[in-house]
Amino acid sequence: MFIASRCRAISHRAPSLIFPKFGQKRDSSFQSSPYVEDLGSVNRSYEVTKDTTDWSYVQRVLPPKVVPTPVKKDVYPSGWRPQTIDIADKPYFIKRTKNHMIPCYLDIGQRGIKRTTLLKSIQGDIWQLEKEIKEFLQPQVFQILRVQVNEFVGYIRINGDHVNAIKYFLEQKGY
Amino acid sequence: MLRSVSSKLNTFTLKRYSTGKTLVSNEIQAIVEPRKLDFPSKYQTPRQVWLESLDTIDERKLGLLELHPEIFATNPRIDIIHQNITWQKLYRYVSYAHTKSRFEVRGGGKKPWQQKGLGRARHGSIRSPLFKGGGVIHGPKSPTPHFYMLPFYSRVKGLTSALSVKLAQDDLHVVDSLEIPTEESSYLEELVKSRLWGPSVLFVDSTDVMPRNITAATDLVRHFNLMPVYGLNVYSMLKHDTLVLTRSAVDIIEEKILYHLNRNDTRNVLAKYKVDQV
Amino acid sequence: MSKNTEKALNILRALPRVCLANIRDNPGSRLGPKRGRAQHGGDKHGAGNKGSGQRQNYMRLGYETGNNPFYLRFPQENYYKGHHLKRQYPPLSMLELQKLIDTNRIDVSKPIDLVSILNTGLYRLFPDQHQFGVNLTDEGADIFCAKINLEVQWASEIVIAAVEKAGGVITTAYYDPYSLQAMVNTTKFFQRGVPIPRRMIPPPDAIEYYTDPAKRGYLADPEKVSEERLVLAQKYGYNLPKIENDSEYDMLTERKDPRQIFYGLHPGWVVNLRDKIILKPKDEELLEYYAS
Numbered sequence: 082m083f084i085a086s087r088c089r090a091i092s093h094r095a096p097s098l099i100f101p102k103f104g105q106k107r108d109s110s111f112q113s114s115p116y117v118e119d120l121g122s123v124n125r126s127y128e129v130t131k132d133t134t135d136w137s138y139v140q141r142v143l144p145p146k147v148v149p150t151p152v153k154k155d156v157y158p159s160g161w162r163p164q165t166i167d168i169a170d171k172p173y174f175i176k177r178t179k180n181h182m183i184p185c186y187l188d189i190g191q192r193g194i195k196r197t198t199l200l201k202s203i204q205g206d207i208w209q210l211e212k213e214i215k216e217f218l219q220p221q222v223f224q225i226l227r228v229q230v231n232e233f234v235g236y237i238r239i240n241g242d243h244v245n246a247i248k249y250f251l252e253q254k255g256y
Numbered sequence: 257m258l259r260s261v262s263s264k265l266n267t268f269t270l271k272r273y274s275t276g277k278t279l280v281s282n283e284i285q286a287i288v289e290p291r292k293l294d295f296p297s298k299y300q301t302p303r304q305v306w307l308e309s310l311d312t313i314d315e316r317k318l319g320l321l322e323l324h325p326e327i328f329a330t331n332p333r334i335d336i337i338h339q340n341i342t343w344q345k346l347y348r349y350v351s352y353a354h355t356k357s358r359f360e361v362r363g364g365g366k367k368p369w370q371q372k373g374l375g376r377a378r379h380g381s382i383r384s385p386l387f388k389g390g391g392v393i394h395g396p397k398s399p400t401p402h403f404y405m406l407p408f409y410s411r412v413k414g415l416t417s418a419l420s421v422k423l424a425q426d427d428l429h430v431v432d433s434l435e436i437p438t439e440e441s442s443y444l445e446e447l448v449k450s451r452l453w454g455p456s457v458l459f460v461d462s463t464d465v466m467p468r469n470i471t472a473a474t475d476l477v478r479h480f481n482l483m484p485v486y487g488l489n490v491y492s493m494l495k496h497d498t499l500v501l502t503r504s505a506v507d508i509i510e511e512k513i514l515y516h517l518n519r520n521d522t523r524n525v526l527a528k529y530k531v532d533q534v
Numbered sequence: 535m536s537k538n539t540e541k542a543l544n545i546l547r548a549l550p551r552v553c554l555a556n557i558r559d560n561p562g563s564r565l566g567p568k569r570g571r572a573q574h575g576g577d578k579h580g581a582g583n584k585g586s587g588q589r590q591n592y593m594r595l596g597y598e599t600g601n602n603p604f605y606l607r608f609p610q611e612n613y614y615k616g617h618h619l620k621r622q623y624p625p626l627s628m629l630e631l632q633k634l635i636d637t638n639r640i641d642v643s644k645p646i647d648l649v650s651i652l653n654t655g656l657y658r659l660f661p662d663q664h665q666f667g668v669n670l671t672d673e674g675a676d677i678f679c680a681k682i683n684l685e686v687q688w689a690s691e692i693v694i695a696a697v698e699k700a701g702g703v704i705t706t707a708y709y710d711p712y713s714l715q716a717m718v719n720t721t722k723f724f725q726r727g728v729p730i731p732r733r734m735i736p737p738p739d740a741i742e743y744y745t746d747p748a749k750r751g752y753l754a755d756p757e758k759v760s761e762e763r764l765v766l767a768q769k770y771g772y773n774l775p776k777i778e779n780d781s782e783y784d785m786l787t788e789r790k791d792p793r794q795i796f797y798g799l800h801p802g803w804v805v806n807l808r809d810k811i812i813l814k815p816k817d818e819e820l821l822e823y824y825a826s
Contacts, residue, residue: 126816127804135812138798139805141644142720144653147518151638158677159632164298174299179518181637204299205537234331235538300539331539332546335560342559421552424543454551494554521655 148179166255173205175256183251187244196242203235211237217250218243288319291507295514300325303423307503308431310470313447321430323423323506326416327513332424333417340414340490343406351402355395358383364390405529412516418493419509427454429500434461434482439472444480454497455479460488462504485509621666621740623688626657628696629674635682645683645788645797648709649717661714672696683786685752694750695766701775703786707752708744710734713795720796724805729815732793732801732824752792793824800824 151163164177178184184201203210211230214237219226222241229238239247288307296302302322309316323329358364364383371378383390406414422428436443448457456479459470464484474480483492485505493499501509516525550556570579581588596605631651634640639654648667651657659665667687675696682702689697689706697704709717713733716723736744736753744751747758748765767774777786793801802824804813815821 125820127813128816130812130814131810132812135798136810138796139724139807139812142649142653142796142799144655144721145520147515148520149638151636154636157636158679159629159636159674160677161633161636168299176299204539207538232538233542234333329539329543332542332552334552334557335563337552338557338559341554341557420543421546424546425549425551426547427551491554494552494557497551497553523655523658 148181151181162252164256171205173203173207173210175200175210175251176202176204177256178202183248183256185244185247185251187242196240198239198241198243198247200237200239200247201235203237207232207235207237214239214247214250218246221246288321291322293322293324294510295324295326295518297325300329303328305423305428305430308429310431310434310436310447313443313450315451318432321503321506324510324514326517327510328416328419328423328428330413330416330420332421333413334421336410336413337417337421337490337494339406339410340418341494343404343411344489344491346402347404347406349402351396351400352398353396353400354398355392357393357395358385358391361389361391403531408516408525412513414490415488416513418490419499422493422499427498429453429498430506431500431502433467433502433504434459434470435467436469436473439469441473441475441477441480444470444473444477448480448498453500456496457481457498457500458483458492458496460485460499460501460505462502462508618664620664622664623667623669624657624659624665625669625671626651626686627671627673628678628693630656631670632674632678632680635680642680642682643782643785645685645785647685647707647790647797648687648714649720649796652718653720659714659718661711661718666711666714667709681780681782681786683788685790689749691748691766692770695770695772698763698766698774699770699772701777701780703777705750705752705789706744707790708733708736708740709795716795721807724807727804727806729804730795730799730801733795735792752789793826 153163157163161182163181166174168174175184186199186201188197188199189195190197200214207230211228215226215228218239222243224241227240231237293302302325304320305323307318307321309318358381361383364381366381368379368382369376379386385391385393419428447453448455459466459474459480459482461482462485464486466482471482474482479496481492481496485508488509519525546552568575570576578588581590586592593599596603598604631640634651634654634656635642639656640646640650644650648659651668652659657668659667669688670684670686670690670693672690672692675692678696679700680702681700682697684697684702684704685707686704687706687708689704694704710733712731716731735741741753743749745753747754747762750759750762763774777783780786788797790797795801799805799812800814802815802820806813815824
């Protein structure tokens with residue numbers, strides 16, 4: 082510790098270094114700001130407050146720990162819709178992500194040539210859902226749809242970019 | 257993994273999860289508080305498990321508790337469990353195997369014989385890999401770490417899958433606390449035997465300071481192990497046949513895992529793991 | 535419901551106990567190490583015959599066998615002059631902002647500033663890469679309808695008109711990089727135990743923007759700003775809602791001091807998160823400095 086401070090005394094420091102009298106001094110380089118040991122004991126008077134109004138401002142500034150749950154409204158101008166389905170008699174169920182979005186994604190492979198639509202988090206009768214998606218999608222699309230169903234994990238993969246179509250299809254059903 | 261079980265399905269009667277009635281009197285029902293589940297699942301029913309006690313050797317059911325289905329009834333991903341176990345074994349493994357390369361083997365600095373004129377093959381060093389006693393090419397070099405980090409949510413999924421597997425196979429028990437009447441390890445051995453718990457049992461509590469009696473009882477018995485909840489891991493859960501959780505441990509596990517499944521700042525955990533990160 | 539999971543868990547009840555000895559990864563998920571042996575993988579190991587390819591003695595990247603290479607032909611290009619000094623404002627569209635409001639990520643009952651946008655976790659800012667704040671773009675300006683008190687760093691005329699048409703208030707404000715580092719990760723900043731800094735005034739080439747009432751600059755004259763509000767309403771043809779009669783008038787007119795970074799927290803304060811207390815300076819010098 083002693084050796085280190087000796088070395089610093091010899092180092093290139095601004096000769097007319099006046100320690101800043103107050104507050105923070107933002108210096109342009111690491112070498113031009115003084116070391117904490119050289120400042121000596123700094124006694125600044127301060128008060129400690131546990132004011133609840135001030136603390137409410139601090140809490141406003143801190144991020145939430147958990148994703149907030151959406152509030153029910155009549156209209157959502159952005160086009161996002163919450164899940165409104167009643168699961169009682171439905172053959173399948175698609176769980177929303179923790180961000181309350183439909184779990185339908187676009188996978189791009191082979192340097193941008195290959196596009197695949199992936200629909201995840203499917204519970205229940207996945208074959209029924211596959212049939213309904215094919216019935217909905219195939220008439221709209223020229224390409225022949227190749228669908229991969231993984232029953233155990235619960236996802237459906239379709240060739241091509243049909244993310245928006247499938248999201249629309251599911252939103253109509255209330256998922 | 258899931259081989260042909262049709263023959264077994266015919267002979268076994270598969271028990272379905274159902275909301276059975278409590279077999280305890282109304283007085284005791286009042287003492288056992290029902291568990292409140294955070295982030296309730298819309299489509300899966302909560303799992304119910306008996307709250308047992310370690311006070312007596314005979315089983316004594318104190319009441320029914322509900323467990324969150326997203327943790328205790330998820331898809332049993334055996335491949336993710338396997339990945340977790342491989343990761344647990346490998347990430348702190350350092351291989352100390354070492355072979356000498358041609359530069360490390362003693363000798364071989366001098367050209368053994370002249371380049372031309374002798375009719376022999378040309379060589380620059382007697383320790384080249386071509387020679388007997390020469391160095392090894394691409395051999396193991398000590399120390400070689402095998403550190404890697406499994407993605408965060410693979411590890412979370414591993415924990416939930418393992419807990420689901422344990423509950424599904426009737427190897428998960430919830431007790432009110434780890435208090436036992438004596439220090440004798442024979443008490444625990446008799447208890448485990450009579451209740452048909454597996455030979456090896458892992459007791460998990462919320463704190464790392466356990467009651468004195470159980471600490472003494474499990475001290476010399478190597479197949480009964482105590483663990484605080486922060487040490488819960490997939491390898492230990494599968495290594496021990498039975499998993500016994502205290503009620504407070506279940507609360508902490510659910511709280512932590514549900515936080516990770518619903519957190520707002522997943523970027524921090526999904527980012528590449530830096531060894532010097534805080 | 536959830537037949538797959540229930541099915542799998544019920545099958546497990548009939549199977550032997552899952553233990554360390556009877557589990558494996560999905561078949562085909564892991565490729566073994568590839569050894570360079572036999573006809574198609576071995577022999578010359580894809581390195582060809584003779585030459586720099588087989589002897590791993592390649593020319594340096596960009597070398598064009600002697601003639602002046604492409605990467606040395608042009609000493610400089612005018613188009614990138616000063617790029618390292620330019621301020622960047624990563625975009626956030628009005629559609630995205632509306633989605634954040636719809637999904638309750640942002641609390642509309644309080645003023646929205648850069649900190650509340652960053653706290654959603656869905657908009658990222660990197661001040662050390664010359665990024666100075668939010669540039670609110672006009673994608674979704676036609677469907678935007680939320681009455682908010684918004685503070686961004688850059689906004690075009692259409693955006694300002696869209697926000698004001700919905701009954702809200704928009705301001706453009708400047709934050710210097712040191713303040714931005716505090717705002718990007720507030721938890722980490724408070725944990726440092728450093729007093730909240732004063733916000734610096736904009737640099738010379740940005741002062742014109744932030745004193746312009748047409749851009750709703752935070753340094754502009756408020757009366758001129760109200761004039762400009764009327765001008766925009768007439769230009770784009772909508773009735774300018776009267777904020778004075780609004781029930782949320784107080785919230786909509788809540789503004790920060792030009793030296794303030796966070797709402798309600800003054801520069802010079804030190805926040806202790808663990809003990810939940812705030813340390814405020816009492817020295818006259820310090821108070822004078824932080825108030826200036």
